[in-house]
Amino acid sequence: AQTVTQSQPEMSVQEAETVTLSCTYDTSESNYYLFWYKQPPSRQMILVIRQEAYKQQNATENRFSVNFQKAAKSFSLKISDSQLGDTAMYFCAFMSNFGNEKLTFGTGTRLTIIP
Amino acid sequence: GAGVSQSPRYKVAKRGQDVALRCDPISGHVSLFWYQQALGQGPEFLTYFQNEAQLDKSGLPSDRFFAERPEGSVSTLKIQRTQQEDSAVYLCASSSDLNSNQPQHFGDGTRLSIL
Numbered sequence: 001a002q003t004v005t006q007s008q009p010e011m012s013v014q015e016a017e018t019v020t021l022s023c024t025y026d027t028s029e030s031n032y033y034l035f036w037y038k039q040p041p042s043r044q045m046i047l048v049i050r051q052e053a054y055k056q057q058n059a060t061e062n063r064f065s066v067n068f069q070k071a072a073k074s075f076s077l078k079i080s081d082s083q084l085g086d087t088a089m090y091f092c093a094f095m096s097n098f099g100n101e102k103l104t105f106g107t108g109t110r111l112t113i114i115p
Numbered sequence: 116g117a118g119v120s121q122s123p124r125y126k127v128a129k130r131g132q133d134v135a136l137r138c139d140p141i142s143g144h145v146s147l148f149w150y151q152q153a154l155g156q157g158p159e160f161l162t163y164f165q166n167e168a169q170l171d172k173s174g175l176p177s178d179r180f181f182a183e184r185p186e187g188s189v190s191t192l193k194i195q196r197t198q199q200e201d202s203a204v205y206l207c208a209s210s211s212d213l214n215s216n217q218p219q220h221f222g223d224g225t226r227l228s229i230l
Contacts (some may be wrong), residue, residue: 004157026203035218041206045158045221091157101147101210102171105157 002027006106013082014114021077021109023092028053033095034068034075035103040088043075049092051075057092076115079111087113117141119222121207127228128197136192136225140209147190148219149182149207158206194227202229203218 003026011018025034036048051059051068057074058066063083067076079086093103120139128134140147146165150158151174164185175182176210178195184190194201204226208219 034132037221043206043224043226045208047207047218048216050218084144094181101146102160103150103158104160105209107155108156111200 001031002029004092004094004104004106006092006109008109009107010110011113012112013112015084016081018078018080019082019111021079021090021092021111023075023077023106024098025073025075025092025094027073027094027096027099029096031097033097034066035093035095036064036066036075036077037091037093037105038086038088043064046106049077056075082113084113084115087111101112119207119209120220120226121205123225124223125226127230129230130199131199132197133193133195134197134227136205136227138190138192138193138207138222140188140190141211141220144149144209144211145187145222146210147184148208148210149190149192150208151176152204152206152224154203157211160216161205168197169171177217197227197229199229202227210221 032053034051049061063080077083089108091108092106149161152158161180163171165182178197181193204224206224208221210217212217
């Protein structure tokens with residue numbers, strides 16, 4: 001079974017600064033997908049960014065980028081020029097490329113952007 | 116509708132009562148997932164439908180939990196003889212096809228409180 005670990009329960013950063021959220025995972029599969037989801041107080045899970053394991057290039061989406069280290073099974077999220085609207089819970093998630101497409105989530109990191 | 120719709124948004128029930136939670140996926144989405152999110156935790160997989168077929172129910176915590184999607188669109192998660200440990204947010208997600216590179220779109224969830 002796959003596991004996802006987020007070792008930072010809470011983080012805070014000043015507005016406009018850069019912050020990196022950590023995620024490690026464990027799997028025996030060679031091909032899979034990794035995701036970062038954002039969950040604001042409204043509760044809706046919003047996809048921030050995704051990475052396909054067979055792609056070596058790190059994914060980027062505007063101010064969001066990842067550092068994917070497949071050998072180390074590490075998948076960190078970098079948020080540049082942080083904004084107040086980035087305040088939320090952030091979840092790292094794993095999806096197998098075989099059969100069922102269920103997501104396995106970490107326990108989350110609560111990120112607070114300080115004005 | 117444009118997104119996944121869940122109802123009710125909040126549900127309070129007394130221990131021992133039965134509850135039913137509804138999910139309207141995005142129109143045309145083949146895959147539908149239910150997750151349970153306890154307070155302060157990441158979502159955990161409950162069950163998965165492909166059209167009307169329930170292909171995986173390995174995450175359902177007990178036989179008190181039952182899910183259906185009879186016409187391949189709307190899904191209902193039913194919990195019988197509710198217990199306090201059933202208190203959680205129940206999230207529904209849908210995705211457009213069987214290809215793993217299609218992201219899951221989440222609803223706002225139903226917060227269930229068992230008194």
